[in-house]
Amino acid sequence: MKYIVVTGGVLSGLGKWISVSSIGRLLISRGLKVTAIKIDPYLNSDAGTMNPFQHGEVFVQDDGGEVDLDLGNYERFLDISTSRANNITTGKVYKSVIEKERRGDYLGKTVQIIPHITNEIKHEIKKVSYHSGADVCLIEVGGTVGDIESMPFLEAARQLGVEVGKKDLMFIHTTLVPVLSVVGEQKTKPTQHSVKELRAIGIMPDMILCRAKEPIHKDVREKLSLFCDVPTEGIISAHDVKSIYQVPLVFEEQGVTDFVMKRLELKGGSKDLSEWRAMVEKIVNPKNEVEIAIVGKYIDLKDSYISHIEAFNHVGSETCCKVNLRWIEAESLETCGPSVDMLNGVDGVLIPGGFGVRGSEGKMKAINYARVNKIPFLGVCFGFQLAVAEFSRNVLGKEKANSTELDPATPHPVICILPEQKDVVDLGGTMRLGAHSVKLVKDCMTTKLYGTTSISERHRHRFEVNPDYISEIEKAGMRFVGKAKDMRRMEVLELKGHPYFVGSQFHPEFKSRPGNPSRLHLGLVRAAIDYNKGKKRKKSRK
Secondary structure (H helix, E strand, C coil), X not given: CEEEEEEECCCCCCCHHHHHHHHHHXXXXXXXXXXXXXXXXCCCCCCCCCCHHHHCCCEECCCCCEECHHHHHHHHHHCCCCCHHHEEEHHHHHHHHHHHHHHCCCCCCCCCHHHHHHHHHHHHHHHHHHHHCCCEEEEEECCCCXXXXXXXXXXXXXXXXXXXXXXXXXXXXXXXXXXCCCCCCECCHHHHHHHHHHHHCCCCCCXXXXXXXXXXXXXXXXXXXXXXXXXXXXXXXXXXXXXHHHHHHHHHHCCHHHHHHHHCCCCCCCCCCHHHHHHHHHHHCCCEEEEEEEEECCCCCHHHHHHHHHHHHHHHHHHCEEEEEEEEEHHHHHCCCCCCHHHCCCCEEEECCCCXXXXXXXXXXHHHHHHHCCCCEEEECHHHHHHHHHHHHHCCCCCCCEECCCCCCCCCEEEEECHHHCCCCCCCCCCEEEEEEEEECCCCHHHHHHCCCEEEEEEEECEEECHHHHHHHHHCCEEEEEXXXXXXXXEEEEECCCCCEEEEXXXXXXXCECCECCHXXXXXXXXXXXXXHHHHHHHHHC
């Protein structure tokens, strides 16, 4: 097993995950099998109970893991399915060590950070990497070098390097090379200090990825090479590009793959990035454009909807269409009166998942606008449930129809809690989570998009469509074309007489990949393209 440990310096948010994902994609292009681990130094066991404003999207895996959004990025770039074990947190590590201490596994010894915590971290890394059957395991250590929280993980990585030997583990440091507007010069001092901090704890970086707005200058490379004791070919420019999917190509041009393979004594096949290049070309040079409104309650932090953003990128490549996103705060629709001017001119509407009453009425207002005006619409999870509530209010005439999550006293609980959720007390890891089978009817748009009547998609919810109202809803024109294996839970809805009005209880965005985009997002964009063309025809006739 070969290991690549990626650390970060100077400040957080540099995009270490892009480093991990891009290098992994390049190794795959040489015929190697790759897996990835994300280390999060927070005390939470997982990301499941975190507010999206705090940590961005909660990514859901097939096994029901609620993990850091970076795992989703790994899955998309590497085209793999990860498990909850691929996300190691301080909470998980300490819980395991304390449980072992309580059982007496340490035979009365004093339990300490070193060696017990660090040994547990190494054990988890080795377990995940070997069970994956991969040739290379990439490990991203969250946070920034110097953080108190990440120290045990960095020490464990140092120890792992000693144990497996230099030829089987390399360190890559992602850092910032800023430009001061006053002098316009790329400054190396922050990187020098960051590497000094790293070396002080016994880790010598083999490669430095320099984040910057513009490509790193030759003299800057040479200076960093000299001061950081890294060969010049190991100083890599990680500058801004139009699309994150261009980063592997930028790294390849600078010899990153050859450097890594030589350093780790890896043997692989010839380069094969032709499909990746073709995909990137369609993203950066589209032939069409559409505008999709995302109506959410966490839009101040776009990472809260990162899987939707990337799903639209994947669809954009598939359709050679640029999907422009119009971000709309759901609460703002609640206070704008009867008009919904913020939605004027859009070619499609997406209502993503979420929880709680805040913004729910604004979301239903947007759903009504899309339904009445026959604008392509996709509702996901909470968006699916609100579409049922809006339809029940404005078509069935049940004025106060709602979800019991939002209004426990509603006279028409068209959305109610799952039976198995009624007695749940703990919030973490207790929803209906992970991949579940869905059965589709033959004659519907969703089946045409998937090309099959049997699918598996990832879920994250506690509430469902109330079976008592299904017959009445379907008679009025909203058809449930997808159901769970037990045929009792509703999974997909479509609206008769509408060009594209689809809702799913599951999250199709979580399994979207470059070259294999989410089918429901694909259907939305295709419908939006047709809708946009129709608008242009009307304008030309006028």
